[in-house]
Amino acid sequence: xxxxxxxxxLLLINGTIFAQNNAAVLRFEVASVRPAKHxxxxxxxxxxxxxxxxxxxxxxxRQIIGHAYGVQRVxxxxxxxxxxxxxxxxxxKAENPDATQDQIRQMLQTLLLERFKLAAHREKGEMQMYALxxxxxxxxxxxGRESESSDDLASLISLLAV
Amino acid sequence: xxxxxxxxxxxxxxxxxxxQNAASHEVLLTRIRAHMREELSRLPNYTCLETTxxxxxxxxRQKTKLRPLDxxxxxxxxxxxxxxxxxxxxxxxxxxxPFRFITRGMIGNGIFGVLLDNILLSGGAxxxxxxxxxxxxxxxxxxxxxxxxxxxxxEIEIPEGKGLVGEQGSFWADLxxxxxxxxxxxxxxxxxxxxxxxxxxTVSYARTRISDSNVLLAQEGDxxxxxxxxxxxxxxxxxxxxRAFIVxxxxxxxxxxxxxxxxxxxxxxxxxxxxxxxxxxEDLPVTLQLTAPVTQNDAVGTLISAKTVDxxxxxxxxxxxxxxxxxxxxDIERQGxxxxxxxxxxxxxxxxxxxxxxxxxRSIQSAPGIQPSLLREFQVETGPNSGSExxxxxxxxxxxxxxxxxxxxxxxxxxxxxxxITRSLxx
Numbered sequence: 001x002x003x004x005x006x007x008x009x010l011l012l013i014n015g016t017i018f019a020q021n022n023a024a025v026l027r028f029e030v031a032s033v034r035p036a037k038h039x040x041x042x043x044x045x046x047x048x049x050x051x052x053x054x055x056x057x058x059x060x061x062r063q064i065i066g067h068a069y070g071v072q073r074v075x076x077x078x079x080x081x082x083x084x085x086x087x088x089x090x091x092x093k094a095e096n097p098d099a100t101q102d103q104i105r106q107m108l109q110t111l112l113l114e115r116f117k118l119a120a121h122r123e124k125g126e127m128q129m130y131a132l133x134x135x136x137x138x139x140x141x142x143x144g145r146e147s148e149s150s151d152d153l154a155s156l157i158s159l160l161a162v
Numbered sequence: 163x164x165x166x167x168x169x170x171x172x173x174x175x176x177x178x179x180x181x182q183n184a185a186s187h188e189v190l191l192t193r194i195r196a197h198m199r200e201e202l203s204r205l206p207n208y209t210c211l212e213t214t215x216x217x218x219x220x221x222x223r224q225k226t227k228l229r230p231l232d233x234x235x236x237x238x239x240x241x242x243x244x245x246x247x248x249x250x251x252x253x254x255x256x257x258x259x260p261f262r263f264i265t266r267g268m269i270g271n272g273i274f275g276v277l278l279d280n281i282l283l284s285g286g287a288x289x290x291x292x293x294x295x296x297x298x299x300x301x302x303x304x305x306x307x308x309x310x311x312x313x314x315x316x317e318i319e320i321p322e323g324k325g326l327v328g329e330q331g332s333f334w335a336d337l338x339x340x341x342x343x344x345x346x347x348x349x350x351x352x353x354x355x356x357x358x359x360x361x362x363x364t365v366s367y368a369r370t371r372i373s374d375s376n377v378l379l380a381q382e383g384d385x386x387x388x389x390x391x392x393x394x395x396x397x398x399x400x401x402x403x404x405r406a407f408i409v410x411x412x413x414x415x416x417x418x419x420x421x422x423x424x425x426x427x428x429x430x431x432x433x434x435x436x437x438x439x440x441x442x443x444e445d446l447p448v449t450l451q452l453t454a455p456v457t458q459n460d461a462v463g464t465l466i467s468a469k470t471v472d473x474x475x476x477x478x479x480x481x482x483x484x485x486x487x488x489x490x491x492x493d494i495e496r497q498g499x500x501x502x503x504x505x506x507x508x509x510x511x512x513x514x515x516x517x518x519x520x521x522x523x524r525s526i527q528s529a530p531g532i533q534p535s536l537l538r539e540f541q542v543e544t545g546p547n548s549g550s551e552x553x554x555x556x557x558x559x560x561x562x563x564x565x566x567x568x569x570x571x572x573x574x575x576x577x578x579x580x581x582x583i584t585r586s587l588x589x
Contacts, residue, residue, distance in 0.1 A: 154218040154231050154267045157395055158319040159361065159385055160259065161272030161280055162326075 010125045011071045013078040013118065026106040028054070028092040033115050036087035049104055052094035058087035061116065068108035069120070075127075187291035191305060197340040198282050201378045202240075205275050208377060209239040210404040211250065211587075212274065214397050215556040216267050221392040228396060228544075228554055231267045235587060236260060239407055240275035247271075250587035251441070268395040272316070273365050273383035277345060281329060286313040295334065299496065302334040302343050311351040318349070318358055320389055325356035341378050342367045348548070357390035359546045369463040370490050373406050376463065381492075384542050396542055402492075402559050403508045403518060405439075439518040442510065443476040446584045448521060450487055451577065456503065458572035464491045466505060471579060481512045487519055492562060500568035502535075507561050521582035523563045532578070534565040560585055 036058035045059040047067045056064060061083045066073045076083075094107060112118040216231040237248040239255050246255035247263065260269045272280075281287055287309040295304050309315055311328035318327055328351035334343045349361035365383040369376055385397040442448070450468035467488050474481035489507035509516040526534040536558050541551045558564055563580050567573075 153220070154216075154395065155321050155389075155393055156261075156264070156266055157268035157387060158259070158261045158317075159268065159270030159272070159363075159387065160261075160317045160319070161270075161276040162314060162317050 010075045010077055010127070011065065011069050011120055011122055013065075013076070013080070013120050025110050026103055027110040027114070028107045029095040031090070031092035031111055031115075033111070034089050036089050047104075049099075049101065052097035052099050054090065054092045054094070054104060054108070056088070056090040058089060060084050060087055064088065064090065064108065064112065065118070065120070068105055068112055069122075070105060184291075190303065191289055191291070194303075194305075194335045194340050194342075195282050198278065198342055201341075202275060202279060202283065204375070204377060205379070206239065206241040207375075207407055208372060208379065208404050209237060209255075209407040210274070210379065210401040212236050212238045212247075212399060212401055213559055214269070214399045215554075216269075217396045217398075217554055218267065219394050221388075221394055228394070228552065230556070231395075233556075234260075234264060234269065236263060238274050238401070243276065243279055245271045245274050245276055251439070268385065268387055268397055270363075270385050270397065273363065273385070273399050274380050274401065277347065277363065277365060278342070278380075280315045281307060281309060281331075281345065281347065282333070282342075284313075284315075286310070287329075292332065294337065297334050297343055300343060301337045303337050304332055304334050306330075306332045308350070311353075316349065318352075318356060318361060318387070320356070320358065320387075322389070322391070323356045325353040327352050327356070327358075327361065341369065359388040359390055360386065361388075362386040362543060362548070364543075368493075369461070370404060371463055371465045372404055375406075377404075379404060384540070386543065388544075388546055394544060396544070396554070398540055398542070398554065398556065400559055402506055402561060403520070405508070439509070440515065441518045441520055441587065442474070442481070442512075442584045443479055444584050444586045446474055446476045446479070447524075448474050448481075448510075448519075448582045448584060449579060450507070450582065451579045452574070453486075453576065455576040456491060456505070456572070456574035458494065458501070460491055460494070462491050462494055465489070466491060468507065468580075470510075479512075481510065485513075486511045488516075489519075489561070493564075494572065497566070499570075500566055501572045502564065502566055503572070503574060504562055504564040505574075506559075507563070518587075519584075520560050520587060521584040522560055523558060524581045524583055526563065526565055527579040527581070531568045532565050532574075533567075534563065538564070 045056050045063045045067075048055045056067070059067075062073045062076050062079055065071075065076050065079070069076075090111075092107070092111065094104065096103070099107070212235065214234040214236075216234065217228040218231050219226055219228050235250045237250060237252060237255065239246050239248075241255075244258045247257045247260050248255045249263070257263070258271075260271055263269070287307045289305045289307045292304040292306050295302050307330070309329040311326050313328075314326050315329055316327050318325060327349035329347045330350045331345065331347035333345045335341060336343055344367065345363075345365045347363045349358065352358050352361075363383065363385050365380050367378055368381040369378050370381075371377070380401055382398070382400045385399065387395050449471040451471050453467045453469055456466065465488065467486050470481055470483055470485045470487065473483045474485075487507050487510045489505060489509075492504035492506040493502065494504075495502045507519045507521075510519045523534065523536060526532055537555050538558055539553055539555050542554055544550055544552050
C-alpha cells in the first residue's frame with residue numbers, strides 16, 4: 001500500500017443556497033427527522049426503501065448526505081462539527097410507491113435543504129489516498145472456487161419472444 | 163434399349179412417389195397448422211400459474227453442479243399474441259415482460275403461447291418432414307423448421323449486449339389427433355454484438371380438462387442460455403392450476419400493428435372477468451381421499467376429484483368433512499416395473515365459490531407399494547451443443563402429488579389418502 005494524491009469529485013458543504021425551481025423539486029409526501037435517542041457508536045446505516053417508504057436509523061448528517069448525493073462519506077468536505085457526532089432517525093414516505101432510487105436521492109436532497117438548510121456543490125479536487133500496488137514478490141492471490149461464487153453473480157438476462 | 167426403358171420407367175415411378183409423398187407431407191403440415199391455429203384461438207380463455215425454477219453456474223476449468231437460484235411464480239394468460247403476467251393471486255394482467263418481476267437471473271416468455279404462434283402460425287418459417295418417431299410412448303411425426311432472424315421472432319438481452327436471433331428446431335405432433343407434443347428451438351443467426359454461445363427452448367404440451375373443455379396447453383418447458391463468458395442459466399417452467407378466464411374489458415393498444423408492443427404500457431392490460439380466486443389460509447393440514455380409482459384407461463388431463471376426510475379448521479375458515487377437491491391427471495408414465503403418476507389438485511369447494519387448493523404433499527397412506535416423491539427430477543441439455551444432459555432436482559409443485567406405483571397394470575385405488583399442508587402463493 002502506498003500513499004499518493006489523486007483527483008476526484010468532492011461534495012463541498014457551503015453557505016450558498018441554490019436557486020431551485022419548485023415545480024421540478026422532488027420531495028417526500030411526509031417526512032420525520034428526529035434526533036436519535038440512543039447513539040449506537042460508529043455503525044453503517046443502509047438506506048432502506050420499501051414501496052416508497054424510506055428509513056434511516058441513527059444516521060449521522062454525513063451518512064445522510066452520502067446517501068442523498070451518492071458519494072462516499074470521506075468525500076463530503078466542510079461538514080459542520082456535529083456532522084459525525086449527532087444521530088438522526090429519518091422516516092419518510094414518497095407519494096409514488098414505485099419511486100426509483102434516483103428519485104429517492106433527490107427527495108433526500110430536498111429534505112436536507114429544507115430541514116438542515118444544507119447547501120452543497122460538487123467540485124473536482126485532489127485528495128490524499130492509498131493505492132493498492134503489487135509488492136516486490138508479486139501477488140499472492142489465488143483464483144476463487146467457482147462453487148463459492150455468490151448468487152448475486154447470476155446476471156440479469158431477458159429472453160423475449162416478440 | 164429395353165433396359166434403358168425399364169430404368170426410365172422405374173425412375174419416373176420413383177419421382178412420382180416422392181412427389182406424392184412430399185405433397186402428402188405438405189397436406190399433413192397444413193392440417194397440423196390448422197389444428198393448432200384452432201387450439202391457439204382457445205388459449206385466451208385460460209389462465210395458469212407459471213412456476214419457474216431457475217438454475218445457474220459458471221463453466222470453469224472444473225465442471226460444477228448447477229446451482230438453484232430461486233423459484234418465480236406468476237399468473238399468465240395469452241391474449242392478442244402476447245403473454246400477459248400478473249403477480250400470484252392478482253387478476254389484472256398488465257405486464258407483457260416478466261423481466262419486471264425479477265432483479266437477477268434469467269427470465270423469459272414465449273413458452274405458454276407466443277413461441278408456438280411464431281413458429282407454426284405466423285408465417286415465415288420453412289418446414290421439412292423428418293418422418294415418424296416415438297416420443298413419450300406416442301407415435302409422433304416430426305418436422306424440422308427454420309425461421310430467419312429478419313422476421314424478428316426472439317430477442318435476447320444480456321448485460322454484454324442485446325439482439326434478435328433466428329429460430330431453428332423441430333416439432334412433434336401426434337399422428338392421430340394432430341396435437342402438438344413438443345417443440346424444440348435453438349437460436350441461429352446470433353448477431354456478432356451478442357456474446358451468446360447457445361440458447362435452447364423446449365416446450366411439452368398436454369391435454370387438460372377445464373370445465374367442459376378438453377384443452378391442449380403447454381405443460382412444461384426449459385429455457386437454456388450459455389454466454390460467451392461461460393455463464394450458464396437454466397429455467398424449468400411448469401404450468402399448473404389452469405382455469406377458465408373470461409376477458410371482459412378491452413385490450414387496448416396504441417398501435418394497430420399486430421406485432422407491436424403496447425406503446426403506453428400503463429394503458430394496456432388484460433383484466434379478467436373473474437374474481438381473484440380465494441385461498442385456504444396457510445399451514446392447515448388437509449387429508450383427502452380419492453373418490454374413484456385411477457387406471458391406465460384414464461388419459462392425461464382426465465378430471466379427478468377427492469373429498470376431505472376431516473373438517474378443516476382455520477382462522478375464519480371452515481371446510482366441512484366430505485368437501486370436494488377437484489383436479490386432473492397431470493402425468494402417467496410407464497417406468498421399469500410400474501408407473502409414475504402425477505395428480506394435480508387445483509380447487510376445493512368450501513360452501514361458497516371454490517377456493518384455490520395450494521398445498522404441499524406431506525404423505526400418502528392406505529396404498530401398499532406406493533412410493534411418493536416429494537421432488538421432481540428433470541434431464542436438461544447443457545453445454546454449447548445438444549446431446550449433453552444433466553439431471554436437475556427441484557421440490558414438487560404445490561397441489562401436485564407424484565408417486566410410483568408398482569405393477570404391470572396401473573391401478574391407483576380409490577381409497578388412496580393423501581395429507582397436505584396448505585401454503586401461501588408467494589412463499
